[in-house]
Amino acid sequence: MSDLAVKPIDEVTPQVSGPPKAADALEARLAALDLPRDGFAVAARVDALARLRAMGLPAPRDEYWRYTDPRPFNAPEAQALPIVGGPESPLFAARDTLTLVFVDGVFDAAASDDPALDGVEITSLADAGAGHWAEDLYGTLEAAGQSPVRRPFAVLNTAAARDGLLIRVTGTPSKPVHVLHRRGTDAADAVWHHVIRVEAGAELTLLESGTIGARSNGVIEADLAPGAKLHHIAAKRANDPKVGLSHLFARVLDEASLKSFTLAVNGRQMRHEAVIDMVGDDAVAHVAAAVMGDGHVGPFHHDDTVFITHAGLRGESRQVFKKVLRNGATGVFQGKILVKQGAQKTDGYQISQALLLDEASQFLAKPELEIYADDVKCSHGSTTGAIDDEALFYLRSRGVPRDRAIVFLVLSFLADALAEVEDESLRDEINERLDAWLTDQPLN
Amino acid sequence: MTEATDLDVREGVDRETVEAVQNMGSYKYGWNTEIEMDYAPKGVNEDIVRLISAKNKEPEWMTEWRLEAYRRWVTMTEPKWAMLNYPVIDYQDQYYYARPKSMEEKPKSLDEVDPKLLATYDKLGIPLREQMILAGVEGAENAPAEGRKVAVDAVFDSVSLGTTFQDELAKAGVIFCSISEAIREHPELVKKYLGTVVPQSDNYFATLNSAVFSDGSFVYIPPGVKCPMELSTYFRINAENTGQFERTLIIADKGASVSYLEGCTAPKRDTTQLHAAVVELVILEDAEIKYSTVQNWFPGDENGKGGIYNFVTKRADCREARAKVMWTQVETGSAITWKYPSCILRGDESQGEFYSIAIANNWQQADTGTKMVHLGKNTRSRIVSKGISAGQAQNTYRGLVSMHPRATNSRNYTQCDSLLIGDKCGAHTVPYIEVKNNSSRVEHEATTSKVDDDQLFYCRSRGMDEEEAVALVVNGFCREVLQALPMEFAMEAQALVAISLEGSVG
Numbered sequence: 035m036s037d038l039a040v041k042p043i044d045e046v047t048p049q050v051s052g053p054p055k056a057a058d059a060l061e062a063r064l065a066a067l068d069l070p071r072d073g074f075a076v077a078a079r080v081d082a083l084a085r086l087r088a089m090g091l092p093a094p095r096d097e098y099w100r101y102t103d104p105r106p107f108n109a110p111e112a113q114a115l116p117i118v119g120g121p122e123s124p125l126f127a128a129r130d131t132l133t134l135v136f137v138d139g140v141f142d143a144a145a146s147d148d149p150a151l152d153g154v155e156i157t158s159l160a161d162a163g164a165g166h167w168a169e170d171l172y173g174t175l176e177a178a179g180q181s182p183v184r185r186p187f188a189v190l191n192t193a194a195a196r197d198g199l200l201i202r203v204t205g206t207p208s209k210p211v212h213v214l215h216r217r218g219t220d221a222a223d224a225v226w227h228h229v230i231r232v233e234a235g236a237e238l239t240l241l242e243s244g245t246i247g248a249r250s251n252g253v254i255e256a257d258l259a260p261g262a263k264l265h266h267i268a269a270k271r272a273n274d275p276k277v278g279l280s281h282l283f284a285r286v287l288d289e290a291s292l293k294s295f296t297l298a299v300n301g302r303q304m305r306h307e308a309v310i311d312m313v314g315d316d317a318v319a320h321v322a323a324a325v326m327g328d329g330h331v332g333p334f335h336h337d338d339t340v341f342i343t344h345a346g347l348r349g350e351s352r353q354v355f356k357k358v359l360r361n362g363a364t365g366v367f368q369g370k371i372l373v374k375q376g377a378q379k380t381d382g383y384q385i386s387q388a389l390l391l392d393e394a395s396q397f398l399a400k401p402e403l404e405i406y407a408d409d410v411k412c413s414h415g416s417t418t419g420a421i422d423d424e425a426l427f428y429l430r431s432r433g434v435p436r437d438r439a440i441v442f443l444v445l446s447f448l449a450d451a452l453a454e455v456e457d458e459s460l461r462d463e464i465n466e467r468l469d470a471w472l473t474d475q476p477l478n
Numbered sequence: 479m480t481e482a483t484d485l486d487v488r489e490g491v492d493r494e495t496v497e498a499v500q501n502m503g504s505y506k507y508g509w510n511t512e513i514e515m516d517y518a519p520k521g522v523n524e525d526i527v528r529l530i531s532a533k534n535k536e537p538e539w540m541t542e543w544r545l546e547a548y549r550r551w552v553t554m555t556e557p558k559w560a561m562l563n564y565p566v567i568d569y570q571d572q573y574y575y576a577r578p579k580s581m582e583e584k585p586k587s588l589d590e591v592d593p594k595l596l597a598t599y600d601k602l603g604i605p606l607r608e609q610m611i612l613a614g615v616e617g618a619e620n621a622p623a624e625g626r627k628v629a630v631d632a633v634f635d636s637v638s639l640g641t642t643f644q645d646e647l648a649k650a651g652v653i654f655c656s657i658s659e660a661i662r663e664h665p666e667l668v669k670k671y672l673g674t675v676v677p678q679s680d681n682y683f684a685t686l687n688s689a690v691f692s693d694g695s696f697v698y699i700p701p702g703v704k705c706p707m708e709l710s711t712y713f714r715i716n717a718e719n720t721g722q723f724e725r726t727l728i729i730a731d732k733g734a735s736v737s738y739l740e741g742c743t744a745p746k747r748d749t750t751q752l753h754a755a756v757v758e759l760v761i762l763e764d765a766e767i768k769y770s771t772v773q774n775w776f777p778g779d780e781n782g783k784g785g786i787y788n789f790v791t792k793r794a795d796c797r798e799a800r801a802k803v804m805w806t807q808v809e810t811g812s813a814i815t816w817k818y819p820s821c822i823l824r825g826d827e828s829q830g831e832f833y834s835i836a837i838a839n840n841w842q843q844a845d846t847g848t849k850m851v852h853l854g855k856n857t858r859s860r861i862v863s864k865g866i867s868a869g870q871a872q873n874t875y876r877g878l879v880s881m882h883p884r885a886t887n888s889r890n891y892t893q894c895d896s897l898l899i900g901d902k903c904g905a906h907t908v909p910y911i912e913v914k915n916n917s918s919r920v921e922h923e924a925t926t927s928k929v930d931d932d933q934l935f936y937c938r939s940r941g942m943d944e945e946e947a948v949a950l951v952v953n954g955f956c957r958e959v960l961q962a963l964p965m966e967f968a969m970e971a972q973a974l975v976a977i978s979l980e981g982s983v984g
Contacts, residue, residue, distance in 0.1 A: 097559065375901065390916030393883065403907040404561075405926050408898035412926040418881075418913040419920070 056090050059108060063091065066110035067194045067225075074162040078173035082192035085177070089184045098183050101366040101398040102305050102337040106277045107187055112223035112249035115275040115302065118332075124214060124243040125269045125297075125467060126460075131212035131241060132156075138217060138247050139224030140197050153205025154238065159198040159227060168200040168229040175255040175283035179309035183341065188281040188307070191253040195227035198253075203236040203262070215244035215270070222247035228254045232262035232290070239457065242268040250278040258290035260314060265293050265456060269464060272299035272471055275332050281307045288314035288346070295455050296323040297464055298336055299471055305337040305366075315346040322354040322454035324468070326444075328475065329361030329394065337366035344377040344410075353384040356451040358444050360391035370402040371414070377407045384414035389447050391421065441472045505776055506977070508746030511598045515635070515717050516582065518575035524548060527689050530575050534658040534692070537665060547678040547688030554682045560845035561874045561906055564750075564787060564814050572752055574690045576635040576717040591639050598634070598714060627707035628739070628966075629654055631695045633724055635717045638693045643707065650706050652736075653698040657725050660696035667698055671729050675758035675795040675822070683754040683789035683816070687723045691756065694724035699734035699765070708737045708964060715744035715775070715786065721752035728758070730765035732798070737768040739967055742811070744776040748784045750813060751776075759794035761801035763825065767794065768804045770967050774974060775811035782841025782870075785813025792819035796828035799854070803829070806962045808971040809836040809846055810978040818876065820849035823857035823885070830859040833962040835971070837978040838871030838903070847877035847908075852885035852918070861892040864956050867903035868979055874906040881918045888917075894924040897955050899948065899979065949976035 064086075070079060092104040106113070134156070135145040141158040149156040162168065173192040179185060201211065215224075224247030232238055236259075246252070256264055266282070278301075284292050296306055310319045319342060327334035342351045357365035367386040388397030401414045421443055429439035445468060455461040518529050527548045531541040556567070580592035629643035631654065638656030647654050653664060661668050678688040695711040715722045730736055744751065753775065759767050769792075778785025788811075794803040805819040815838075821830025832848040850859035859879065867873040879890045896905035907924045929951050937947035953960070953972055960968050960975075 378901070388913070390913070393886070393915050393917065395916060396912070396914040398913070399909075399911040399922075401907075401909060401911075401922070401924075403896075403924060403926060404904070405896070405898065405906065406904045408901045408903070408928040410898075410926060410928075414907070414922075414924050416909070416911055416922040417920065418911065419918075420916040 060091050062110045075169050075172040079193050082189050086189040089186050112221050114221035115248040116220045126241045131210045133212045133214050135214050138222035139226040151207050153207040155202040157200045171229050179283045187279050191251050195225045198227040201230045203232040203238040206237045210239035210241050212241040215246045217245045224250040226252050230256045232258050232264050234259040235261040237263040239265040245271045245274050252280040254282045256284040258286045260288040262290040267295050269297040275302045277303040279305050284310045286312045286317040289316045291318040293320045298325045300331045303335045307339045310342045312349040313345045317349045320352040320454050322451045324448040324451040325357040327359050327363035329363045334363035340369040342371050344373045344380045348379040350381045354451045355386040356448050357388045359395035362394040365397045367399045373405045373407050375406040378409040380410040382412040386416045388418045507743035510745035511716050514579040516577045517573045521570040522574050544689050547685050550679050551685040556682050562843045562845050573720040576720040577637045581637050628710050631711045633713045651700040657694040657696045671760050675793045676756050676791050684756050684791040687754045687756045691723045691725035694726045697728040699730045699736050701731040702733040705736035710739040713742040724755045726757040729760045730767050732763045735766040740771045742773050742775050752787050754789045757792040761796045763798035764800045766802040771807040773809045777811045777842050778813040780840045787814040788812035790817040795822045796825050798825040801825045801828040804831040806833040810974045815844040815846050817846045822851050824853045826854040827856045832861045833959040834863045835956045835959045837866045838873040840869040842871045845874040847875045849878040852881045852888045855886050857888045859890045862958050863894045865896045867905045868899040870902045872904040876908040878910040880912045883914045886917045890920045892922040896926040898928050
C-alpha cells in the first residue's frame with residue numbers, strides 16, 4: 035500500500051471517474067474536513083485520499099447501501115443533534131478499568147487515567163510521531179477490507195482521522211481498557227481511528243461507552259497475532275440522537291480469537307460494519323449485537339453489516355444479531371460468510387432475528403453465504419415476527435403483569451446475543467441495564 | 479433412457495438411479511438435426527423486429543408493442559449483479575429468427591409437418607402423436623391404467639411446429655396454442671394480459687425478449703375449468719448462433735386450474751448460444767397454476783466450451799383472492815443460468831410455492847432463485863431450494879421475500895440447502911428478506927454441506943460404487959423437490975440429477 039511516493043496531500047490529483055456531480059459532492063465533503071498534512075502515517079493518508087477519489091461516496095442506489103440512506107454521512111456538515119434526557123451513568127463506570135476519555139473524537143489526557151499499565155502500550159494517535167510502531171499498520175487492514183465491497187467512509191476515516199488510540203498488547207493487562215466518549219458540542223462531527231495490535235498469546239478487553247458525536251465515524255483496526263485474544267464490547271449511552279458509522283477491521287491469525295459485542299438502544303441512524311479476515315488456522319471470530327429501537331424516542335434506523343472471510347483451516351465464526359423494534363423503527367442486517375477455497379473444516383454460523391412489537395416497524399435482512407470449500411459446516415437463519423402470544427399468555431397466567439411479561443420475553447429474545455459476552459460480570463451488568471431501560475420505558 | 483435389462487439392480491437401489499449412473503456418458507441431447515433453415519440476417523434492429531412481426535403475420539398493434547420494447551432496450555444496460563462470469567455477449571452476432579424451410583407455410587396439422595422435425599422430437603422422447611402415453615418412463619406404476627394425456631406444443635428454434643390435442647382441449651374451452659397463433663386468433667386476450675406481469679421495460683433480457691420473441695405458448699383456462707390434461711411445451715434450439723426468445727403466457731381464469739410442463743434441450747456446439755425467455759402467469763380468483771420445468775439446455779462440455787446462456791424472466795401474478803401458483807424447476811443444463819421465477823401475491827390469501835433443484839457441474843454457473851412479494855393479507859409462500867455444485871461450477875441461490883405493510887398475517891418459510899461435491903466448486907446464498915409488518919412471520923434457513931461420508935460409507939458397504947452412492951445420496955438430498963414434480967417429470971428429473979453429476983466424483 036505504501037509503495038506510493040509520499041506527496042503532500044495538495045498535490046494528489048483528484049481521479050474521479052463518476053459523474054461530475056458525485057465528484058463535487060466528495061470534494062465538498064473533503065473541503066469541510068481539516069485533513070492532516072504531515073506527521074504520523076502520512077503515506078497511508080495520501081494513499082487513502084487517492085483511493086477515496088477513485089471510488090467516490092456511496093449513492094443511495096448502491097447495492098451495499100440498499101437499506102441505509104448514505105446521505106447523512108455524505109453531507110459536508112453534521113446536523114446538530116442536542117442530547118435529550120437527563121444524565122445517565124455510563125456503563126462500566128463502576129468497574130476498575132483504565133479509562134481513556136474522548137471528547138468529540140479527540141483524546142482528553144487530563145480527564146483520562148494514566149495510560150501506563152503492565153502488558154499494554156498506549157499512545158494517542160495525535161501524539162504519535164513518524165516511526166511509531168503503528169505506522170506500518172495504520173490503514174492496511176482498512177485497505178485490505180475494501181475488496182470485494184468498497185467502504186468509502188472507512189477510507190475517508192483513514193485519510194481524515196486526527197485522533198484515536200494506538201494500543202499494543204504484549205501481555206494480559208490486569209484490567210480492561212475503557213474508552214469513554216463525551217459529546218462537546220451539539221453538531222460535533224467526531225472521527226477517530228484506533229489501531230490495536232495484540233501480540234502472540236496476549237489478551238485485551240476493550241470497552242466502549244458514553245456519548246459519541248452528533249455524527250461520528252470510528253474505525254478500529256485490530257491485528258491479532260497467533261494465540262492472541264481480543265474482547266470488544268461497545269455499549270454507547272442509550273437514547274442519544276446521533277448518526278454514526280463504525281468499522282471494525284480485524285485480521286485473525288492462528289488460534290487467535292476475536293469477540294465483539296455491541297449494545298444499542300435508540301439513537302437515530304447507526305451503521306456498524308465488521309470486516310474480519312480469518313487468515314490463520316483454528317481462528318475464532320464472534321460478532322454479536324443486541325439492539326432495541328423505539329421510534330417514539332426518535333427516528334431509529336440501525337444497520338449491522340458484517341463480512342467474515344475464512345481463509346484458514348478449522349476456523350469458527352459466529353454472528354448473532356437480535357433486534358427489538360417498535361413504533362416505526364427499522365433494523366437492518368447484512369451479513370456474509372465467505373469461505374475461500376482450501377478453508378476446509380470451517381464452522382460458520384449466522385443468525386439474525388427481529389422482534390417487531392408493532393405493525394409500523396420493519397426488519398430488512400440480507401444474510402449471505404459464499405462458499406468455495408466443500409468440507410465445511412455453514413448455516414444461517416433469519417426470522418422475523420411478533421411477540422409470541424402463547425408465551426405471553428403463559429407468563430400472565432402465572433401472575434406476571436403484562437408489562438413485566440413483555441420485558442421478560444424481550445430479554446430472553448436478546449439473551450443469545452448477550453451470551454456472546456464471555457465475561458459473566460460484564461454480561462450481567464449489560465443485562466441489568468437492559469432490564470432497567472425496559473422497565474423505565476414500558477413497551478406497552 | 480437406454481434399456482437396462484442386463485443391469486444387475488441390487489435390492490434397495492432405485493432402478494432409475496442405476497440406469498442413470500450407467501448412462502453417464504455425456505449430454506444425451508447433444509445431436510443436431512440437419513435441416514434447411516430460413517434465417518433473418520444476423521443482429522437486431524428495428525427492421526429485424528418488424529421482420530419477426532411480419533413473419534408471424536402479426537397485427538400492427540403487436541408490431542408497435544415490439545418496437546416500443548426495442549427502443550427501450552437500446553437505452554438499457556445488461557445487469558451485472560449476478561454471480562456469473564461470462565464473456566461480453568455480442569447481441570449483433572446472433573440470429574434472432576430461424577425457421578425450418580418446410581415451415582414457411584404453416585402446416586394445418588401435425589401430419590403435414592416435415593417428418594425430420596417430428597423425428598427430432600421422437601428422438602427426444604416427446605410424444606407429438608395424439609396417443610395415449612403411459613407416463614413416458616418405466617416405473618410409473620402409479621399412473622392410472624388407461625394412461626395420462628399430455629398436450630404438447632413443440633417449439634423448434636423460432637417457431638412452433640404444432641400443438642397436440644387442440645380439439646379435445648377446445649371442447650373444455652381451453653385454448654392451448656402457440657403465442658403467434660394467439661396473437662392472430664385471440665387478440666383480445668393477448669392484449670388484455672400480455673406484458674401485465676412482466677412489463678416490456680421489466681429488465682434488460684425481458685425487454686429484449688419483448689422486442690424479438692418469435693414464438694412460445696399461450697394458454698387460457700376459462701372460469702371454473704380444470705384443464706382435462708397436462709399441458710406441455712417442448713423447446714428445442716437447433717440452429718447455430720441462434721438466440722431463442724420464447725414467450726409464454728398462461729391465464730387461469732376464476733376457479734380454473736392447470737398443470738403445465740416445460741422441457742428444453744439443445745445440440746452440443748462449441749459456441750455459446752443465447753436464450754432469453756419470458757413466462758407470464760396470470761392467476762385469478764381461486765385459480766391455480768402448477769408450472770414445472772426441466773431445463774436441460776446444453777451445459778457446455780467438460781472444459782467449459784459452448785453451452786446455452788439462459789436468461790429467463792418468469793413471474794406469476796396471483797391477481798385475486800385465493801389464487802395459487804407453484805413453480806417447480808429442475809435446472810441441470812445451460813452454461814449460464816440467470817433465472818428467478820417469482821410470485822406476486824396480490825390477492826388476499828393467495829399462495830406461492832417455489833421448489834428448485836439447481837445442479838451445476840464442470841464449468842456451469844447458475845444464479846437462480848425466486849421472489850415472493852406479499853402484497854395481500856394472509857398470503858403464504860414457501861421456498862425450498864436445493865443447490866448442488868460439482869467440478870469447477872458456481873451455484874448461487876438469490877431470492878427475495880418481501881412482506882409489505884398491508885400483507886398482514888402472512889407467512890413465509892424458506893429453506894436453501896447447498897451441497898458441494900469436490901473442493902473446486904462454489905455454493906452461494908444471497909437472500910433478501912424485507913419484513914414491513916409484525917403480524918407476518920418469516921423464517922429463513924440455509925445450510926451448506928458436503929456429501930456425508932457416513933452415508934457414502936453405508937452405500938459403499940452395500941456394494942455400490944462411489945458414483946452410484948453419490949447419485950443416491952444426491953437424490954435423497956433433492957427429494958422434497960422431486961416429490962413436487964408431476965410423476966413423469968420426477969422420473970426424468972431423478973435420472974437427470976445423476977447424469978448431470980457425471981464425472982464429479984473421485
